[in-house]
Amino acid sequence: MTWKQVFTSSVGKKLVMGFTGIFLILFLIIHAGLNACIWANDGGKMFNAGAHFMGANVVPRILEIGLFAGLILHIIQGLMLEFSNRSKRGIAYASDYGNRGSKWYSRSMGILGTLILLFLILHLSNFWFPNRSHQNFVLGEEIDLYATMKTTFSELWVVIVYVLGCLSLGYHLAHGFQSAFKTMGVHNKKYNQMLTSIGYGFSVIITLAFAMMPLSFYLGWLN
Amino acid sequence: MEHYNMNLTVKVWRQKNSKDKGGFVSYQVTDISSEMSFLEMIDVLNEKLIVEGGEPIAFDHDCREGICGQCSLYINGKPHGPWMANTTCQLHMRAFKDGDTIVVEPWRAGAFPVIKDLMVDRSAFDRIIQAGGYISVNTGNAVDGNSLPINKDHADASFAAAMCIGCGACVAACKNSSAMLFLSAKVSHLVLLPQGEPERKSRVLNMVAQMDKEGFGACTNTGACEATCPKEISISNIARLNKEYLFSSLTSDK
Numbered sequence: 001m002t003w004k005q006v007f008t009s010s011v012g013k014k015l016v017m018g019f020t021g022i023f024l025i026l027f028l029i030i031h032a033g034l035n036a037c038i039w040a041n042d043g044g045k046m047f048n049a050g051a052h053f054m055g056a057n058v059v060p061r062i063l064e065i066g067l068f069a070g071l072i073l074h075i076i077q078g079l080m081l082e083f084s085n086r087s088k089r090g091i092a093y094a095s096d097y098g099n100r101g102s103k104w105y106s107r108s109m110g111i112l113g114t115l116i117l118l119f120l121i122l123h124l125s126n127f128w129f130p131n132r133s134h135q136n137f138v139l140g141e142e143i144d145l146y147a148t149m150k151t152t153f154s155e156l157w158v159v160i161v162y163v164l165g166c167l168s169l170g171y172h173l174a175h176g177f178q179s180a181f182k183t184m185g186v187h188n189k190k191y192n193q194m195l196t197s198i199g200y201g202f203s204v205i206i207t208l209a210f211a212m213m214p215l216s217f218y219l220g221w222l223n
Numbered sequence: 224m225e226h227y228n229m230n231l232t233v234k235v236w237r238q239k240n241s242k243d244k245g246g247f248v249s250y251q252v253t254d255i256s257s258e259m260s261f262l263e264m265i266d267v268l269n270e271k272l273i274v275e276g277g278e279p280i281a282f283d284h285d286c287r288e289g290i291c292g293q294c295s296l297y298i299n300g301k302p303h304g305p306w307m308a309n310t311t312c313q314l315h316m317r318a319f320k321d322g323d324t325i326v327v328e329p330w331r332a333g334a335f336p337v338i339k340d341l342m343v344d345r346s347a348f349d350r351i352i353q354a355g356g357y358i359s360v361n362t363g364n365a366v367d368g369n370s371l372p373i374n375k376d377h378a379d380a381s382f383a384a385a386m387c388i389g390c391g392a393c394v395a396a397c398k399n400s401s402a403m404l405f406l407s408a409k410v411s412h413l414v415l416l417p418q419g420e421p422e423r424k425s426r427v428l429n430m431v432a433q434m435d436k437e438g439f440g441a442c443t444n445t446g447a448c449e450a451t452c453p454k455e456i457s458i459s460n461i462a463r464l465n466k467e468y469l470f471s472s473l474t475s476d477k
Contacts, residue, residue, distance in 0.1 A: 001428045001432075001472055001475050001477060002477075005432070006472040009431055009432065009435055009468075010401075010403075010431065010434065010435050010439075010440070010441035010442070011431050011441075011442075011464070011465060011468045012468075012472070013441060014441055014442060014443075014465070015465070015468075015469060081441055081443075084440065084441070085398070085399035085400075085401075085440040085441055085443070086399075087333075088332065088333050088334070088400035088401075088438065088439065088440035089331050089332060089333065089400050090331065090332070090333045091331055092331070093297060093300065093328055093331055094234075094247065094326055094328060095297075095299055095300035095326045095328070096300050097300050097301055097302075097396055097447060097451070100300075100301060100450065101301070101396055101445075101446065101447035101448075101450035101451055102398075102445035102446045102447040102450065103445070103446075106443070106444070106445040106446065107398050107443075107445050107447075109443060175444075175445075178444075179443070179444040181462075182444050182458075182459075182461065182462040182465065183444065183462075183465050184465065184466075184469070185462055185463070185465045185466025185467075185468075185469055185470075186462055186466075187459045187460070187462035187463040187465075187466060188459075189459060192459065192462070
């Protein structure tokens with residue numbers, strides 16, 4: 001069994017989804033942790049220091065390349081799997097099994113992922129792209145990201161789109177977190193039950209943490 | 224439970240052969256006993272069709288005891304009908320009430336092409352088994368059954384996986400038409416026992432390769448297969464299959 005055969009098999013493709021998924025989950029923890037610095041309520045001093053550490057340091061910037069590689073792999077593989085899986089039925093059923101056998105969000109990972117991708121395009125064009133282009137995509141001086149957040153989140157439609165984006169992410173994680181571990185081969189009942197519970201908890205916390213950020217600016221909870 | 228008779232509308236998928244486009248035909252069946260099995264209800268309908276000079280509905284069935292895996296039918300949106308952990312032949316008409324409309328479809332999957340009406344070709348499962356669902360046994364005197372120590376938990380889990388009757392309800396229920404629950408049951412039931420050890424790596428790799436070749440989809444862990452399985456095969460077998468696949472692909476010589 002060559003590497004190519006392994007990673008192009010149905011199980012191999014899923015393994016790629018699972019591993020990149022866990023990698024992106026780890027990124028979410030760092031992203032949420034650093035962004036939480038806005039609640040230090042010091043006019044963005046601590047937050048900008050954190051952003052500076054991530055943007056002006058060579059190590060996080062190298063890791064950023066890995067992050068994009070993982071993200072792109074997850075997106076492309078996910079979309080290809082979704083289209084391939086959808087093509088396997090041929091004729092659809094007249095009456096649907098629906099929610100009797102599975103959760104709606106478990107069946108909608110492709111759609112939820114696409115919504116997150118659309119949100120991500122807006123999100124990157126709001127913050128990442130202006131900042132990195134200001135740096136000429138090297139380690140130059142950054143823009144005031146806290147001030148950018150403040151202006152970006154002064155518009156209601158942006159806040160609404162961000163909250164909806166966070167909700168899509170939450171449901172994507174509610175399935176993806178526990179599914180990734182199953183795909184990687186965790187079959188012990190006690191671990192699976194624990195991981196499912198942690199997955200739900202993680203999804204709720206991540207959704208709330210990220211959704212609270214635009215809301216905090218828009219509703220004036222920050223000084 | 225009290226016995227009652229009912230009149231029903233049965234909407235059945237009719238398809239002359241694998242090339243035919245097919246479509247639904249509605250039939251009225253009267254005086255159906257609540258004690259009949261679902262297949263007996265179709266038998267009654269077929270007898271009526273034969274008397275009227277029509278073509279009886281083709282459907283797979285054999286033991287009618289829920290153990291052979293021949294019966295299929297996607298009834299009102301669920302493989303094997305509304306009851307839990309049950310095959311179509313063991314589904315009884317008391318699951319329905321007078322005046323109900325019942326929609327009956329064949330398993331839908333590209334890898335299970337319709338042969339006629341409600342019969343589908345499930346030989347893809349046979350080819351997956353042929354690819355690795357066996358153990359090598361040397362000829363000679365039979366070994367004493369108790370000479371091999373087997374962990375009780377493993378024996379129980381293996382037996383639970385071996386309950387799979389290969390009916391294909393997991394494929395029918397899965398939004399991806401994936402055969403992973405079936406395959407994982409077959410791999411688990413052999414890999415958990417010492418007898419399955421010699422082919423441990425080649426089995427899982429070859430069976431997954433064959434499954435992909437047959438045109439089944441990939442698993443996304445939705446759990447629909449487990450919910451519909453008449454033998455309650457656990458989805459944790461799929462995770463075990465994934466572990467076996469990862470381990471075997473990383474450590475195989477070739």
